[in-house]
Structures are given as structure tokens and as C-alpha cells.
Amino acid sequence: MAVPTADLDSTVTDDAPEAYRGLMEQYRRISHLESGSGVLYWDQQVTMPEGGTAARGKQLAALSATTHEKLTSDAMADALDAAEDAGLGDERAANVREIRRRHERNRSVPESLVEELTEHRSHSQQVWKEAKADDDFAHFAPALETLRDLQVERAEAIAPDRPAYEVMYEDGEPYLPLERLEEIFEELKAGLVPLIEEIEASDADLASPFVAAGPSADDTQRGLSGAVLDLLNYPEDRGRLDVSAHPFTSGNQFDARITTRFKPEDPMDAFTATVHEFGHASYELGLPDDRFGEPLGASLSSGVHESQSRFWENHVARTEPFWEGFVGEANDHLGTDATAREAYEAVNQIYPDNLIRVEADELTYHLHIILRCEIDRALVEGDISVEEVPAVWNEKMDQYLGVTPDTDAEGCLQDIHWSGRFATFQGYTIGSVLAAQLDRAMREALGEDRVDALIHEGDLGPLWEWMTEHVHRHGRRYPTDELVEEATGEPLSAEYFLEYVEEKFGELYDR
Amino acid sequence: MAVPTADLDSTVTDDAPEAYRGLMEQYRRISHLESGSGVLYWDQQVTMPEGGTAARGKQLAALSATTHEKLTSDAMADALDAAEDAGLGDERAANVREIRRRHERNRSVPESLVEELTEHRSHSQQVWKEAKADDDFAHFAPALETLRDLQVERAEAIAPDRPAYEVMYEDGEPYLPLERLEEIFEELKAGLVPLIEEIEASDADLASPFVAAGPSADDTQRGLSGAVLDLLNYPEDRGRLDVSAHPFTSGNQFDARITTRFKPEDPMDAFTATVHEFGHASYELGLPDDRFGEPLGASLSSGVHESQSRFWENHVARTEPFWEGFVGEANDHLGTDATAREAYEAVNQIYPDNLIRVEADELTYHLHIILRCEIDRALVEGDISVEEVPAVWNEKMDQYLGVTPDTDAEGCLQDIHWSGRFATFQGYTIGSVLAAQLDRAMREALGEDRVDALIHEGDLGPLWEWMTEHVHRHGRRYPTDELVEEATGEPLSAEYFLEYVEEKFGELYDR
Numbered sequence A, B: 001m002a003v004p005t006a007d008l009d010s011t012v013t014d015d016a017p018e019a020y021r022g023l024m025e026q027y028r029r030i031s032h033l034e035s036g037s038g039v040l041y042w043d044q045q046v047t048m049p050e051g052g053t054a055a056r057g058k059q060l061a062a063l064s065a066t067t068h069e070k071l072t073s074d075a076m077a078d079a080l081d082a083a084e085d086a087g088l089g090d091e092r093a094a095n096v097r098e099i100r101r102r103h104e105r106n107r108s109v110p111e112s113l114v115e116e117l118t119e120h121r122s123h124s125q126q127v128w129k130e131a132k133a134d135d136d137f138a139h140f141a142p143a144l145e146t147l148r149d150l151q152v153e154r155a156e157a158i159a160p161d162r163p164a165y166e167v168m169y170e171d172g173e174p175y176l177p178l179e180r181l182e183e184i185f186e187e188l189k190a191g192l193v194p195l196i197e198e199i200e201a202s203d204a205d206l207a208s209p210f211v212a213a214g215p216s217a218d219d220t221q222r223g224l225s226g227a228v229l230d231l232l233n234y235p236e237d238r239g240r241l242d243v244s245a246h247p248f249t250s251g252n253q254f255d256a257r258i259t260t261r262f263k264p265e266d267p268m269d270a271f272t273a274t275v276h277e278f279g280h281a282s283y284e285l286g287l288p289d290d291r292f293g294e295p296l297g298a299s300l301s302s303g304v305h306e307s308q309s310r311f312w313e314n315h316v317a318r319t320e321p322f323w324e325g326f327v328g329e330a331n332d333h334l335g336t337d338a339t340a341r342e343a344y345e346a347v348n349q350i351y352p353d354n355l356i357r358v359e360a361d362e363l364t365y366h367l368h369i370i371l372r373c374e375i376d377r378a379l380v381e382g383d384i385s386v387e388e389v390p391a392v393w394n395e396k397m398d399q400y401l402g403v404t405p406d407t408d409a410e411g412c413l414q415d416i417h418w419s420g421r422f423a424t425f426q427g428y429t430i431g432s433v434l435a436a437q438l439d440r441a442m443r444e445a446l447g448e449d450r451v452d453a454l455i456h457e458g459d460l461g462p463l464w465e466w467m468t469e470h471v472h473r474h475g476r477r478y479p480t481d482e483l484v485e486e487a488t489g490e491p492l493s494a495e496y497f498l499e500y501v502e503e504k505f506g507e508l509y510d511r
Helices: A016-044 A052-072 A076-083 A090-106 A111-134 A137-158 A164-172 A178-201 A218-231 A267-288 A301-316 A320-334 A339-346 A365-380 A386-401 A426-446 A448-457 A461-470 A480-488 A494-508 B018-046 B050-071 B074-084 B090-106 B111-134 B137-158 B164-172 B178-201 B219-229 B269-285 B301-318 B320-334 B340-346 B365-380 B386-401 B425-446 B448-457 B461-470 B480-488 B495-508
Strands: A242-243 A249-252 A255-260 B241-243 B249-252 B255-258
Touching: A016 A052, A016 A090, A016 A249, A016 A255, A016 B018, A016 B050, A052 A090, A052 A111, A052 B018, A052 B255, A076 A090, A090 A448, A090 B269, A111 A137, A137 A164, A137 A365, A137 A386, A164 A178, A178 A365, A178 B480, A218 A242, A218 A267, A218 A320, A218 B340, A249 A267, A255 A267, A255 A365, A255 B050, A267 A301, A267 A339, A267 A461, A267 B050, A301 A426, A301 A461, A320 A339, A320 A448, A339 B050, A365 A386, A365 A426, A426 A448, A426 A461, A426 A480, A426 A494, A448 A461, A480 B425, B018 B090, B018 B249, B018 B255, B050 B090, B050 B111, B050 B386, B074 B090, B090 B255, B111 B137, B111 B255, B137 B365, B137 B386, B164 B178, B164 B365, B178 B255, B178 B365, B178 B425, B178 B495, B219 B269, B219 B320, B249 B269, B269 B461, B301 B461, B301 B480, B320 B340, B320 B448, B365 B386, B365 B425, B425 B448, B425 B461, B425 B480, B425 B495, B448 B461
Parallel strands: A242 A255, B241 B255
Antiparallel strands: A249 A255, B249 B255
16 A cells, blocks of 8 residues: 655745745755754664764754754744745744744753763663663663753753743653643543452452463564564565564654564563554654655654554553454464454553553553653652662552562663653653544544444554544644644544453453 | 774864864864765665655755855955964864865855755756666666756856866776876776676576575575675664665764665675775774864765775685685575685676676776766766756667666666766776775785785784874875875876776686
8 A cells, every 4th residue: 555645745846935945955955964863863762882872862852952053043033034024924923933943942052061971861771771681770870860960951951940840841742841741640540540450349350361371482573573564565676674672663764663572471461562663653654745854744743643652552462452453363363363352451551560661551651651751750859869769669569569679680671761851751751642633533424333443444544644633744734732622623632442452452461 | 982083183173273273173164064964865765664765855955055154255365374374284274275175176166056956966866776776777767967068068167167077087087187087097998898708608607596596585695794794894883784675884983884785686786885985984994093073083085985885805715815815705695615715716707798787796896987988978978968867878879888787777867966966977997996996005015825814814904004004094185196195106097996896707717
């Protein structure tokens, strides 16, 4: 199947106002340098030999310093002023609005700090990898402390009069006020905690046909990932699947790559990771080709990005109709004999005693997130020191999930995020919430039975097309709240997610 | 084994003149952006999905325009003037000399042309790949014509009063006058043509044990490449081996990657390609770590680079002592039963009827090069049109080698080079000539018998160390002629290469 792409005219046409063309010429170069950095980042995670770290740090630092220099230059300031006076239509004005936002956010950050931060992140990632492999938090601590100091310095340069954590949060989520997120967190806690308690008290014993079958070889699992990517219409000529320590997606509308990683004891782990990352890629691939390099051709926020991965992971690949259609293929690959119902149960087990975020179920996942956001914030605001992170982590794990990890590798060292940024984890929860709301809107538009039938039949093109039509093709045209309203008719709300999990897990766990 | 690196102090120390530090700060950023481009280029050849071409072209164009802008800026001109007045020592002065050369060469080239050229080369590479796969020169012709026009425009901007071909030649070979190259070509022709004729008339029938054993699987060949890379001390933490249509090396002292490609019918093809590319990587890895980003930490010219690949390919892996040591390992991998002498003969067969440059033997290879240089120059100087290339190619193949290809895929479409540049092929011949001269100097320094013994025993570290000491560690400190004199005590000469091939092939072909 061809990649779904929206059919829009480019905004930089010969008849566009000269001031606009001048601005976009400057901006597109910045944007292309940034997408070049993305390739270097992918390479560092997937293909680079270890010794390359020193050079990669320098390359990425030179790129970030250069884009920063261009984004904050007087030439850019002048071009923005001129473009804003040019009387532009809505789409072009949206491009200018986004460029203005980035210009303003960066102009008071010194270039030397940008360069230092980028270089430090490259170094820090390598140190994190080593520390995780050796279960050695002390090895990672100095890098984390430096990162915290540099990120706080950056946030204070951007907005000296506002809390650093909020400023960092807006890097990923520019259009959803932190207060609104906090309300959503409260709504979720109020709904999820009793639901998890009920499930823990339930006698239901969900099937585990894939784990029961014993270890699966990497090649077997790769075959299964390939099969589901075919079903999802992931285009071979615009993507690739690799293995990395931490699954991720990188790229743009022309080249959106995903990674996964294989756990021998549970093939559903890589399977759901692959579908999750496909969801991220589906967003990139749904951005309009002819807006490449413009804000209108780029993804909006990390929460919206995550809504796409969550939609495919949870609302497609964790549904009963999906397994009614796909279980035969899964059995063929894995040499198992699961029924559709057993497979459906297998991917929907709730494990409050799980330690690892990326392996968490749809309910406890958000407690893993809340824990991280709290530590994040306490670190940034100086309420805890870097040295205290492992102890605080273990304490909160015990408090929220009733388990504590035996090692930091399975605890506070498990995620790559703190080798680069703070205030990023909330994107996962926003994504789950928005995915449920989009799923509801899609089902209302296409028909509940039809969506189930399409998923059952593996005819997934119409679902991707709906998402492209309502989310992807807009790029950064609308702020998040407007996009959510455009797509679903309502502001972002936790209601649909809670409804969805209550219905699904209520049925699975016979409440 | 640890990677051999020279132990030099960095040139940008706190006590360096401020003018020098200012210049190097600007230049290192440029250099890091350029090495970032190198990663994007590697990715395009090795890992990028096809659809990514459009985006990659934009990314590389933005990078080249940005480095061009910085290299030719007024700030750079001022920094150069100031550094030149600062009374620097030899090493720092060499850095400044090299930066000055690049600044002067680029300052009259318009940035838009640089951007256009880079983007066109990305496009052109993709078209070349398709045209080669489909044996369709007409598909490639328009891209080649545009490239020619753009490259001529660039050469005329650099030096309007000098022949465009000479200006292009100096991109890769700044310090070896084109006239000197022409003399070397004449010496070679005078020596090689009669030698090839004698070999064609010889009754000798060299052994082909590896071809005789039938097709080898890719995995088998990869195993053999891995084994020889281990023997060569290619460091896993600073390199990697991949497969690409055209074998190449990419990287720097921290991350020097090589590629190869497997022909089922002849495992020695990939084997020698792997050793050849290792030779390129050995140069990068031998550059001083602490000069990364400075001219003193970069390779000197394409001819010198090629001398390193040729040294390892021909003067190590095509010698009898090498096969006396390695034939057992090769037999184990390939399931063959060759003797050392048979293996030595197998990798030294002369095939005047071979059509493909990268598969050519050590003698006819240079006729392939001369043919390309002649077409190159005729194209650039307008003596032939793009449409005439296939016919002229076939005519010259017949004239020099007595064979003509049946398809353009095996003819003028075989090499990637014309999708990017002209006047590059001579580097291969300069490399062979210099490799023989360096081999002679090394053997005089270390002792003929000792070098043979080291190669026999697979104890190759001392050879790499000698090359690092005499070539690699200098980076661009000396112009080519000075480097050759430093390393060998004499100017570049075809004499040693001719002596070497006459002795070797005289013995092999019982002349």
C-alpha cells in the first residue's frame, strides 16, 4: 500500500509574499540541519561503534550550536518581523507563529550553553548505557548532576521569572498548560488506583500462552515483528526495523525508522514495542511530504506523538478483534497454539509487581509515569539530590506499586531519558489519554462495528487514513487544544481513557 | 589490540595566541559539521530506505551550504588574517595554511551553487543506482549532464583563468601538480603495456582454488572478512563492516567504518575489497585523536588515502608470506583445500578481459583508470557529450584491454563516482604508486626478512605502526610531496611500483 500522504500545496510558492519566502528559506535550512541531527542520533543508538562517542558529541554539538545561532540571529528576527507584517493566510501564519515561538524561546540561551548541553548529552548517554549494564548508579550520578545543572541554567535563561520545571515541560508540550496536566493526573489516580485494587483482588487467571511456550529466538521474534509491520502497511521504502537498547522512532515523512528489542522469555514484549513504535512512525509518515522542513510538516508535541503510538499499541493490537484476525499468524511464527481469546488475555495482563516501565500494562503504566514526574520535578527544584534518586525511586515504587527493585538497573537506571532531558515522561500519559479520546471519535465517525471489522480483517488502511486526516496532515498548524477539538469535538479529557480501561479490564477480570 | 594513535599535544591550548584559538574555534565547528555530513553519506549508502533520498538531499545541502557560509565568511577571513600575523610554530602554521587554502578555494563559489550541487549529488546517486540496476544509461544521462554543468560552473568560480579540469583535480590532490601526474601516467603506460602483453603470451596457468570450489554464501564470506579484520587488528569499538553496492570507507579517528560486497562466484573479491577498505580505515584510525576537527587531524589527499588501501590490499594480502600464514584460516572458512602457493596465485591472476575496475588485477587496473581520466577530462572540456559516453567507453575498452562490455551496467555505469564528482579516479593510481614506494621504504627500515616474517606470522601491528609514524599521524601537516619525502626520502616516483610488479608477475608468469 502507498503511504497515506495529505495532498496540500506547498506554502512557499512563487506568489507568496517575499518576506514570507525569505523567512522560510532561513527556517527550512535550520529544520534540515535538525533532521540531519536526527540521523546522527539514530546512528548513535543503532549503528555507531562505541568509540565514536567522542566524535559524535562534537558533531551534534556543532549542529545544535549552528541551528541555535541561525534560529536566534538578527536576520531571523528581522525576517520574522517582516513576515508578520505581510498579511498572511492561516497556514502561512501558523508557520510564522511556530517559528516565532522557537525564536523567542531560544534567543536568550547562550550558544555556548547549547553546545555544552548537546555534547554532554552524547557523553551522558554512553555513561548511562555503561552504568545500566554494570548496575552502577554512582558511575552515572556525576553525568546526571551536570545535566540537571545545565538544563536548569537553560530554563532560567529562557524565562528567569518562571519555575524551571515548567519551562522544561514546555519543550515537549508547548500548548497544554502544566496545571491542566496536573488535573488529568488527579483524575487518573482517582480512577486507576481503585481499579488496580479491584483487579488485584480478582480471582481471574488470564492465559499466558506465549510465555508458557518457553523462550523465543531473536529471529523468530523478528519474523513476527515483520509480519505485523506488513499488516500495518509500514512501508519498506520509507522505514526500517532495527534493534536498540531502548525502542524508539526517528525520522520524518520520507524516512521514519523504528527499533525494538527482544526478550526471549516474552515475545509479546517486542511485539507490542514494535506496534508502539510503528504508531510513532505512522505520524511522521502521515505528515505532508511537501511541507518537509516547515512547522506544518512537523509533529506537534510529544503527547500527540505518543497518542499515535498508544492508539496502535492499545486500541488496535491489544483488542480482541485484532487477535481474532492475527492469532494464526502469531502461532505460526511462535510455534504456539493459542486461541484468540488467550492471546487477547496474554497482552492485557495487569502486573502490579512489574518493575519496568516499558513492560508495564495499560493501568500501572501511569503510576510508573507519575513516580518519574515527581522525581523529575524534585530533582529540578532541588528538593532531592542526585545521590538520593535510587532511594527515593525505591520508596515510591513500594508506595505506588508495592514492589522494590533489587538493582538500580531495574530501577532508576532503566530509562534513557535522564541522560538527556527532564520533564518528558508526562508525554506518555497524555498520549494514552488522547489515544482513547481519538479512538472514541474515530469509532463514532467510522462506526463501532466497522472499526472492529477492519481490525479483525487486518484492513488497517482506513484507520491510518482517519488519523492522517484528523491529526497527521495538520503538522503544527493548530495548538494542541485546538487540534484535539478539531479531531474529537472536545478538549482533552481523561474521561475516555478511564471509560475504556474500566470496560476492558472489568470484562477481563470479571469484576 | 589498542588502536595505534600518535601521542601529540593538542594545538589549541590555553597558551596558544588568542587569534589562533579564535580561528580554530570557527574551523573546528565547520569540520565537525563536515564529519556529520559524512555520517549522513554513510547512512545513505548503507542503511537509508530509498524513500529517504528527498529528505537526505535537503539535509546534506543545508549542511554543505552552512559549512560553505562559515568557511567563506568575513569572520573567517578576519580570523585567518589575525592568525597569520600571530607568529605561530610549524604545526599551528600548517593548520592555518590548510584553512587558508580552503577559504580561498571556496570564497568565490556562490552558496546557492554549493547547495544545488549537494542536493543534485544526492539525487544523482539514487538515479545512478536505478540506472545501473536497469542497465539504462538514458535514465542517468540528464543527471550526469547537470552534474557536469554544475561542477564546471563551480570550477570556473574558483579560478576563472585556469582549466576547469585542473581545478577539479585539485579538490582531491592539492599538492601534486597535474603535469606530474601526467608524467607518472606515461611512465606507467610504458612499463605496463609490454608487461601485460608478455603475460598474455605466457603459458603459465595460475591456480584458482577458491573459484573452483563453487559459490560461497554471503555468511561464509562475511566470516572470512571478519577473520582477516581480526588479523589486521581492525578495532571493533572504532569500526564496523557492512555491505553496500560500492565498497567504501567513511569516518574519522574515532569511528572508521568500512563496507564490502559479496560475489558468490569469487570469495576473493570481497576478501580483497575488505582488506582494501581496512587500509583506508587504518589511515583514519591512525590520525591523532587530539587533533580531531583540525587539518592536522584529517587525511591529506585522495592519493595518499589510496596508498594506504593499496598497501594492505597488495603489499600485504597479495603476498606469498601472507598466504603461507593465512591459507589454513581461509580454507576453514571456505571449505577449500588450497595450498599457500595456490592461494597466492588465485589473488594475483591477470585478467585483461575483465570489465570491472574494482575487480581488476594490479596491472590492468591502471588502464581502467587512464580510460576514465580521459573520458572525465573530455566530458569536462566539452570534447564529448554525455550521450557519447557509452560509445566512447566501449571504444576505449576495446583499444586498451581488447574487450567491450555487453551492457552499460558493466560499462560506463559501473562506478558511482560520476554521480558526484569528476577528476577523482587518478587517486587510485597515485595510491598504487605511492604504496609501492612506502612498502620499499618500510622494508628498508624494518628489514626485508622481518617484514615478510611479520606478514607470515600475522603480526601486523608493526606495519600499521610504521605507517602511522610516517604517514597517518601527520594529518595535513605536510604537502604531499614533502610527506612522501619525509616518509621515503624521495619524491613520488613510478619506479618502485614498476619494479614491484615486474618482479612479482615476472615470477608468477614465468617470463
